[in-house]
Amino acid sequence: MSQSPPVYHISGWRDTRRRVLRNKMVIAGLMILGFFAVLSFIHPVLQATVWSSRQSVYRPETGHDPTISNPSGPALAHPLGTDSLGRDVLSLVTYGLRPSFMVAVATALSAGVIGTLAGTSAAFFRGRYDRLMSHVADAFVLLPPPLIFLIASKRGLLGAFELGLLYGLFFGLGPAAVVVRSRSLAVMEKPFIEAARCAGGSPRWIITHHVLPDVLPHTAVVVLAGVVGALITQGFVEFLGIGEYRYGLGTLVYNALAYGMSLGTRAPWSSLLAGALSISLLAASFYLISAGLREVNDPRGGERRV
Amino acid sequence: MVGFVLRRILGSLVTLLLLASIAFFAVNLLLPYDFAVGVGQRPGAIAFIREQLGLDRPLWVRWLDYLWHLVRGDLGTSFTGASVAGLVWGVLPVTVAIFAVGGIVAYLLGEWFGRWVAWSRSRLLKGASSTASVLAFTAFPPWLVFLLLFFVAEPLYRFRSFFGLAPIPARAHPGDILLVVLAVGLVAALVAGVLLRGWARRGDHRVLAATAFPGCLTLLAGILAASGLWGETVDRLLWPSALMATAALVVIAFGESMLVMRAGVSAELSEDYVFTARAKGLPGRLIRDRHVARNAVLPVISRLITSVPYLISGLIIIERQLSLEGVASLFFRAIEAADVPVILGILVVVGLVGLALRIVLDAVEAILDPRVRIEGRAR
Numbered sequence: 001m002s003q004s005p006p007v008y009h010i011s012g013w014r015d016t017r018r019r020v021l022r023n024k025m026v027i028a029g030l031m032i033l034g035f036f037a038v039l040s041f042i043h044p045v046l047q048a049t050v051w052s053s054r055q056s057v058y059r060p061e062t063g064h065d066p067t068i069s070n071p072s073g074p075a076l077a078h079p080l081g082t083d084s085l086g087r088d089v090l091s092l093v094t095y096g097l098r099p100s101f102m103v104a105v106a107t108a109l110s111a112g113v114i115g116t117l118a119g120t121s122a123a124f125f126r127g128r129y130d131r132l133m134s135h136v137a138d139a140f141v142l143l144p145p146p147l148i149f150l151i152a153s154k155r156g157l158l159g160a161f162e163l164g165l166l167y168g169l170f171f172g173l174g175p176a177a178v179v180v181r182s183r184s185l186a187v188m189e190k191p192f193i194e195a196a197r198c199a200g201g202s203p204r205w206i207i208t209h210h211v212l213p214d215v216l217p218h219t220a221v222v223v224l225a226g227v228v229g230a231l232i233t234q235g236f237v238e239f240l241g242i243g244e245y246r247y248g249l250g251t252l253v254y255n256a257l258a259y260g261m262s263l264g265t266r267a268p269w270s271s272l273l274a275g276a277l278s279i280s281l282l283a284a285s286f287y288l289i290s291a292g293l294r295e296v297n298d299p300r301g302g303e304r305r306v
Numbered sequence: 307m308v309g310f311v312l313r314r315i316l317g318s319l320v321t322l323l324l325l326a327s328i329a330f331f332a333v334n335l336l337l338p339y340d341f342a343v344g345v346g347q348r349p350g351a352i353a354f355i356r357e358q359l360g361l362d363r364p365l366w367v368r369w370l371d372y373l374w375h376l377v378r379g380d381l382g383t384s385f386t387g388a389s390v391a392g393l394v395w396g397v398l399p400v401t402v403a404i405f406a407v408g409g410i411v412a413y414l415l416g417e418w419f420g421r422w423v424a425w426s427r428s429r430l431l432k433g434a435s436s437t438a439s440v441l442a443f444t445a446f447p448p449w450l451v452f453l454l455l456f457f458v459a460e461p462l463y464r465f466r467s468f469f470g471l472a473p474i475p476a477r478a479h480p481g482d483i484l485l486v487v488l489a490v491g492l493v494a495a496l497v498a499g500v501l502l503r504g505w506a507r508r509g510d511h512r513v514l515a516a517t518a519f520p521g522c523l524t525l526l527a528g529i530l531a532a533s534g535l536w537g538e539t540v541d542r543l544l545w546p547s548a549l550m551a552t553a554a555l556v557v558i559a560f561g562e563s564m565l566v567m568r569a570g571v572s573a574e575l576s577e578d579y580v581f582t583a584r585a586k587g588l589p590g591r592l593i594r595d596r597h598v599a600r601n602a603v604l605p606v607i608s609r610l611i612t613s614v615p616y617l618i619s620g621l622i623i624i625e626r627q628l629s630l631e632g633v634a635s636l637f638f639r640a641i642e643a644a645d646v647p648v649i650l651g652i653l654v655v656v657g658l659v660g661l662a663l664r665i666v667l668d669a670v671e672a673i674l675d676p677r678v679r680i681e682g683r684a685r
Contacts, residue, residue, distance in 0.1 A: 025436070135317075139324035142657040143332075144615035147622070147637070151649065152336045154641055175612075228444055229616060236623050239448050242641075253448060276449035283444040291440075291565070 012213060019296050026296070029288030036282050040097035058088050060095040061247060071268035081270035084259040089252075089271045093278055096249040099160035099238070100231055100282055106164025107171065107230040111223045114172030119180025119219075120211060123188060124203070133177070140174030145226075146233040153237045160246070163237075164230060171226040176219060183218045187211050217297050224290035228283045235279040249279045311669055318661050322654070326376050329653040330369050333646055341385040341644045359385055372650070381654065382647040384640075390651035393636060398655070399482075401632040403489030404548055405621055408555030410496045413610055416560050417603065420567025424575065425594050435568065439561030447620060450557060451627040454550045462546040471541055484535060488542060495526040507595055547628040554624045559610065559617055566609050570602030604671065611667045614660045 020026055043060070051058045057065050063086075064070075065078070070086035072078065080089035122133040145167045152158055152166055187193065188211065196206050238250025252275030256268050340361055356362045360371075375382050381390040423435045466472075496519075503518035530539045574580065575598065583593045610617075618633075625634035633652060640648035 135320055135324055136328075138321045139328055139657075141612070142321070142325055142615055142660045143329060143653060144619040144656065146616065146619035147653065147656075148332055148336070151333060151641055155336060232444065232446060233619075235446055236448065240626075250446075250448075253446065257448075257452060272449075272452070276446045276452075279446045280441065280444050280449070284440050287440055287444055 016217070016296075020293065023292040023296050025288045025292030027292075029285045029290075029292060032281055032285035033289070036097055036278070036285070037101070039094055040101055041094075043091055043094040046091075058091045060091045061087070063087050063091065071271065073270055080274050081268065083252075083255060083268050083271040085255075089274050092252050092271070093249070093274050095247060096238075096252050096275070097278065097282070099246065099248045100234060100279070102160040103164035103167070103230050103234040104227050104282070104286065106161045107168040107227050108223050110165045110168025111172035111176050111226050112168075112219055114169060115176025115180050115223065116212075116215065116219055118173055118177040120184045120207065120215065122177070122181045123184035124207065130181075133181070137174055137177045137181070140170060141178060143170060143174070145170040145174075146229055149230070149233045150237065150242075154242055160234065160248075163234065167230040167233070168226070171223075171230075175226065176222045179222045180215055180219050183215050184211055187214045217293060221290050221294045221297065224286045224293070227286045228290075231279065231283040231286070249275050251275075253279075310672060311665065314665050314668055318665060322657065322661060323373060323376070325657045326373060326650070326654055327369065329650055329657075330372055331365075333649050333653070334365060334368075337641075337644050337646065341646070376654070381651040384648050385643070385645050390647050393648060394633070394651050394655050397631065397633050397636045399486045399489045400548065400630065401618075401621065401625065401634075402659075403485070403492060404552050404555060404625075404632070405618065406489070406493040407496065408552045408621075409559060409610065409617065410493075410500070411552070412556045412559035413563050413606065414500075415556065416563025417567050417599070417606060419560075420564045420606075421571050421594065421599050421602075423564075424568045424571035425590075425598075432568075435564065439564045441561075442557045443561035445557060447554065447558070447623045448627050450554050451550070451624060454553060458550060458553070459546060462544070462549065466544055466546070469540065469544070471544065474546070482542075484538060485542060488539060491526050491530070495522040498522045510592070510596070547630045551621065551624050551628055551630055551632075555617065555621050558620050558624075559613075562613065563606050563610055567602060567606045570605050571598055574598045574601050607670070608667055611660075611663045614663055615656060618656050618659070 047055050047058060057063050065082055065086050065088065068075075068077075068082070068086075070082045071084045073081045075081070078088050078090065080093065082088055083092070118133060118137070122130045122137075148170055149163060149167050153163055158166070193206060193210055196210055201209075234248065235250040235253075238246065238248035239254045241251070241254065252271060256272035256275060259268075340356070341359065353362075360368065363371075372382065381394070384390050384393060419435065423431050499519040499522040502522065503515050506512075506514035506518060527536075530536055580593060580598060583597060622632075622634040622637055625632045626638055629635070636648065637652050639645075640652070
């Protein structure tokens with residue numbers, strides 16, 4: 001029996017992955033995101049290993065280091081310094097990152113799912129349903145989710161995850177649905193959809209195997225850009241402390257400003273910078289991934305001749 | 307053209323009613339308590355206040371009532387008894403002036419920088435501008451305001467005292483007529499500057515293009531000086547917190563417009579018509595300003611206009627940080643008191659501003675791009 005030649009297999013996903021990972025913005029975004037993801041889980045590990053002799057000092061909200069004068073700048077014992085109350089800023093950051101990640105994940109999930117459903121269904125069914133959905137999407141585009149988020153956080157009952165879901169609902173029915181719908185309409189006009197129909201493809205097969213793979217990257221671009229707004233609004237809600245008191249990166253910024261002034265010391269730069277830059281960089285990582293994906297999606301890609 | 311705009315306005319009315327309905331249910335369902343609980347203590351008093359305000363009626367009756375009022379152009383009455391339209395109108399000039407001036411300045415800066423970076427084709431510049439604009443776009447507003455207060459506020463106050471002015475404008479309060487005049491005048495001068503510069507560039511009047519902005523602003527200053535209100539105007543123009551809010555808004559809005567402009571110009575640079583223009587021997591400046599930039603500008607404008615609701619919410623956060631008496635103060639007070647009609651009024655007005663700007667954008671696109679115009683007619 002002769003050896004059969006290797007099967008030539010074209011995988012759209014593998015090709016996409018290669019192109020995505022070649023984009024510098026995506027790589028930068030993923031690296032920042034990975035760094036913060038590790039940071040948000042690292043606290044228990046550090047408590048068990050490096051800080052095991054003085055665990056109570058590094059407890060995120062109640063810790064206090066009596067051996068130095070507070071606030072203090074970065075040192076070996078406290079890589080990001082301590083705040084005015086003597087708490088270790090690194091452990092505050094690691095705990096503050098958790099609600100931010102919750103909001104980001106919840107927003108991305110709900111905006112992605114709702115936007116995809118609303119957009120593809122409008123493009124698929126057309127007619128009266130499409131016209132209605134377009135008007136609804138227009139209305140949602142004009143309603144700023146950050147303001148709704150601020151109103152809802154007043155309730156105090158909703159946690160970070162629920163608030164993220166709410167933000168995603170408003171974002172998904174608005175901007176995400178608009179983008180997904182126009183993209184799906186463009187795809188459904190293409191000849192390969194007609195070819196698939198002629199070959200006997202069922203609507204479900206066509207949507208899952210031909211329309212969605214084309215639409216999903218574009219959904220990801222809008223949804224990740226939406227996460228930026230959700231993260232900054234969440235930081236602001238924590239900063240204001242409206243609703244129930246919950247600890248977050250915004251609280252870190254607020255404490256640095258408020259305690260720094262009330263205690264008569266200068267604003268502790270290390271904790272102020274750590275809080276504000278963590279929010280900024282986390283949001284920037286999502287924005288970078290979104291912008292990078294947008295570049296990858298555009299096959300013309302700006303980098304042509306001349 | 308008139309029919310196109312009319313049809314757009316009719317469609318917008320439907321959108322506006324939908325927006326008001328969504329906002330109505332969202333606000334009523336999301337707020338944890340109603341106004342009466344905040345005022346009355348005894349159960350009887352609470353029930354009485356609810357009845358007075360009509361809060362005892364079912365939600366859908368209140369919804370229909372609200373829409374009926376809205377259709378007649380009435381934003382309703384605040385639970386405190388004041389007219390919502392009056393309250394919003396009182397705080398609107400400050401916010402609108404800051405928003406319009408900040409938006410236009412951010413657009414101009416973004417357009418100029420984006421064009422310059424893309425044209426230079428320097429990879430170092432490209433990387434630096436990307437980093438800067440992403441950081442500006444994602445800056446945490448309270449942090450931005452803190453930086454401004456820390457570095458800019460002191461010199462601003464010193465500057466004011468140099469002119470013999472009090473630290474804070476004496477009569478710059480909501481509803482100040484001069485503030486309204488100033489807001490309208492500044493926006494008009496800047497828009498006139500943009501239009502005049504565009505026209506001068508098309509005709510290649512270099513001197514006029516360079517002096518369009520200073521000229522329009524000088525004209526405004528001249529009119530104000532002639533009317534004898536010069537001193538009071540300077541007092542309001544040098545309002546520290548308003549200036550800082552404008553600066554913060556420019557930082558937030560600048561990054562996005564820069565990136566879109568840069569991407570647009572880079573894409574246009576590889577088009578055949580640029581090659582032809584070069585071969586024809588046109589000077590680079592002409593190719594850049596007259597051919598490439600004009601094709602790349604439309605996406606920048608449309609991106610700015612579609613992000614208006616987000617920029618306004620960013621501005622509300624900034625205003626709150628600077629304790630400026632703008633829409634933010636009204637909004638947060640209304641949330642605190644669960645004053646639903648006021649919250650709804652603000653959301654509807656923000657939506658109206660966005661909607662109006664989008665109609666303008668559609669009309670501009672239709673004028674500039676014949677494809678849109680003809681398609682719109684065929685539909």
